[in-house]
Amino acid sequence: MKNLNYLIMFLLLAMNTVAQTDYSPAPENLKNREWFQDAKFGLFVHWGVYAVMAGGGDQGVAEWIMNQKQIPIEQYEKLPAFFNPTSFDPAEWVAIVKKAGMQYITITSKHHDGFAMYDSKVSDYNIVDQTPYGKDVLKQLKDECDKQGIKLFFYYSQLDWHHPDYFPRGRTGKDFTGRPQSGDWNKYIDYMNTQLTELLTNYGEIGGIWFDGMWDKPDAEWRLEETYQLIHDLQPGAMIGSNHHIAPFPGEDFQMFERDLPGENTMGFNKTETISDLPLEMCETMNGSWGFNLKDNNYKSSKQLIQTMVKAAGHGANFLLNTGPMPNGKIQPENVDTLMVMGRWLKQYGEAIYGTRKGPIRPSEWGATTQKGNIIYVHVLDLEQEQLEIPALDRKIKKITFFDDGSKVKFKKSEKGIVLEIPSEKKNTIDTILKIEI
Known part of the structure; x- marks a missing residue:
């Protein structure tokens, strides 16, 4: 039954999603694809007001806490008042990234809870307008990335549990939110494209957009052609990827795999058997959570993570390793320790990783x-x-x-x-x- 459901989801996406069918990558986009494949190692950052709740005392609960604990919008909107990351030091973050041997950062600009971690003008539900901190962390991070020579990508959730026009509801964020059972889907897509325009015009040149959430409404008209065209028009070099777990659509510039090596499906949702000719990326957690979780001490060893990175490179894929910063703005010491070990290893053995492509022998157990x-x-x-x-x-x-x-x-x-x-x-x-x- 599960396999049948995924087949139906794939067919619905194929029927209802028109992508950028006449897309021809710009020269700067092709150049960035080569850079991306050479880079091999990046930091994924899941950070938002959900960090305040630190997983709510449950292992595996973090950035999904609004949905998993069924917190109504009226109550969840109280969280920003407690989010004051006064210890956030973008220079320290980027220095850690460089010491770890990472070449880029992908950070959540808006997750499924709908809260923007930047100074959005189309909605006041953002870090500048709703928190005592009152500053744009993405702007600070981008400025520091530019200083230290690190590329910055923006994660953006197409799924939104907060916006009233995200209607009809998808598989998540349903009745408990308190939203009216009505809405204008096209207004929501307009809102999304306006936020993407902000991200693509107010922060200089970015590495690309990392989409997530289409799987919530596989039968929706996502207007991908319009969105992808918008991104490539505003920044021709920006790379688009989408975590929809199926084969890439035209207009996408890299293919991603969530917590699985390309072609594997240990997690149960990487159903596509298609491994495209696009640049590839695998994302993984350091413990079992994406966002900050006080109770999740199930940390993977540095050896395990290095070996996963090596196997990813053997598939021709980048390794995007996640951290969930604490609500005070610091990266967990356990995560920093792991990254430093990986950085020392790459300093000695990076020649066999950076700038490589997949070898002639497919990765195996040995x-x-x-x-x-x-x-x-x-x-x-x-x-x-x-x-x-x-x-x-x-x-x-x-x-x-x-x-x-x-x-x-x-x-x-x-x-x-x-x-x-x-x-x-x-x-x-x-x-x-x-x-x-x-």
Whole structure:
């Protein structure tokens, strides 16, 4: 039944969504796509007034708390008065990002609760007008990103539990909100496009727009062609991606996968089997929550996250790793510690990640391969034995060496390909990297 529901959702989206069918990426957009594929590692930031509630005492509850706890709008609107992130230091944030080896930041400009984390003029439901803090955190962050050479992308939720014209209701944010059972859908899309215009005209050149929420109303007329055209007209270089969990629509510039490697579906909602030729990105959490949650201590180890990043690169995908800042504006110390470990690893081994494309051997349980020019990097992540057999390569091998010390790797041809000798004393606990020169 679940698979049938996803099939119906896909068909409805295909029938009701007209994308930017005549889209031809501008030269600056194509250039940004190449930059994006070279960058490989970014920071995802889920931050909003929901951080004040810190998950409400439940693990796994954070930015969805309004829906999960069924908090009416009248009550939820009291949260901004408690949101005063006086410890927010954009210079510190961006410095952490750079030390972590990250190349870009994607931050929530508006999440499903409808609250804008910037100075929106089309609605006073925003951080400047409704909080004691009274300042535009996106503007401060963008200015600092420009100073330190980091690209900034804006997450924008098409789903909105607060706006009265988000009607008919979708699968979430229904009767408990207290909204009238009426509304003008086209007025809501106009509102959304006006907010997107603000984001694309008031903050200089941005990396792109990271959409989420179409899955809430798969049968709606989202007017994607108009929205995508608007974005590409205002900023031809801005990249558009949408977390709709299906194959990309025309007008989108990269394809994303939520908490799954491309082609996998361990989470149950990455149903598409299509892996496009567009730049790819995988997003993941450091614990089990996107937003700040005091009770969620289920932190992934730095080893696990590094290995996931390596496998993502082996698929040709970027790794967008999330943090949910605290309501005071600080990034959790546990998250900073993890990022620093990853940054030190990338400082030593980044050559095998940055600027690479997916290697000739698809990632598997033992590891992955990446490639840059005539160098293939074999990333051995999990291998008990001291031999690894890989498929034959279509180019002649000049030599194979261990990345760590440059010593030669013994190898021989086999019926299925090549057998590599990897003695135990040469193994790295996180990633044993071999360089194959072809």
